[in-house]
Amino acid sequence: MPTISVTVNGEERRAEIESRMLLVHFLRETLNLTGTHIGCDTTSCGACTVHWNGRPVKSCTIFAVQVDGDEIRTVEGLETGGQLHPVQEGFWEEHGLQCGFCTPGMMMTAAALLEENPHPSEEEIRFAISGNLCRCTGYVNIVKAIQYAARKQAGAEAAAAGGA
């Protein structure tokens, strides 16, 4: 069985795994990071979204061996030093969830969007999250949550620039 070494949320993790193990199972079962969800298991819903070298992808459709030597970020890696990520704060403040099942994937897609495009329009937000399905909210508050995060990030940057 191959051994892989992956940087997950900034920490190097090594494990011996079967080649056929899917990344989502590696995260949930081998590393016990159960924040990443399995919704459809058929590449449709985006509940399993994680960042692979910075890009949001569906971890139910990647073999764990493919990410050997690479960086993976999961929803557990959004919070830093006890501080919620602006996207997490946005979902909290704008009530961007109901059952919460889609939320980890939704937040990973949102975080990647804001890294590429810090000031997205509503249309750009809706386009970016179109691979993440939500059965509860109707998306309105999810969009508001991401807009909140964009404002928060911009404010934090302005404050940092002002303080410097």
Add this chain to the structure above:
Amino acid sequence: MIPGTFEYHAPRHLDDALGLLAEYRDDGKLLAGGQSLIPVMKLRLAEPKHIIDINRIAGLSHIAETSDELRIGALTRERDLERSDIVRQRYPLLLDTANVIADPLVRNLATVGGNLAHADPANDHPATMLAYRASVVALGPNGERVIPIDDFFISAFETTLQPDEILTEVRIPKPNGRAGGAYVKLERKVGDYAIAAAAVQLSFAYDGTIAEAGIAVTNVSYTPERSSAAEAIVRGNRLTDDVIRAAAQAAADACEPTADLRGSVEYKRAMTRTMTARALRLALVRAGA
């Protein structure tokens, strides 16, 4: 859903990948974006014994123009087409297509080469490449060969690519003079395959007539196919409403849809007509007519 067991190989060089393909032949499968292969492996519709992952091979992800062609590395992701300035400025048909394939998360991995090599008649790039009159480059043990796209698709999931060959590049002729293109797709929701879709690429003569037309449709026949009858109606003519209507009807008459969860034969045929007419109109507008 758990795929069958396999041995995983991640060669760093094309030569090594070719060697592995030659060694394992029918037991081996190339892995590109994995967004078609892994789902079929999870369903156990495919159980390759050896997976040859080509993602670690450098030099297969370019988007570059030569004097007469746009050359796209087989490993180029849909997301890279969407963000490419060259594609955004000069290849509207290709940009439209990349934008409606699957969803943004799948497009972060899905590759152009995989889309063509998989030869799923539901995939969107085959019609687009037929409309562009593109060609693909196949690398095998005896070197490279260039395959015109019309000689590439044999049937559903079947191409003239040999089991020991790797598709390395897609080449699209550079549009010159006044030209326009469009891809119009009807889908039930984001991430679904087309109910029907049409790819159109037009170039105009000085007098405003159509010098060359490429027209092909998606997911309404068993093999990705160009609509030769529709092309013949358009070529040499001005794109009047009557010509557009006749060409769209010809594309609809020639297609061979099957009834499934996306609709009846009649509905798909009607939508093929509508998508073809819309793509022709949009291509015309974009050409500045």
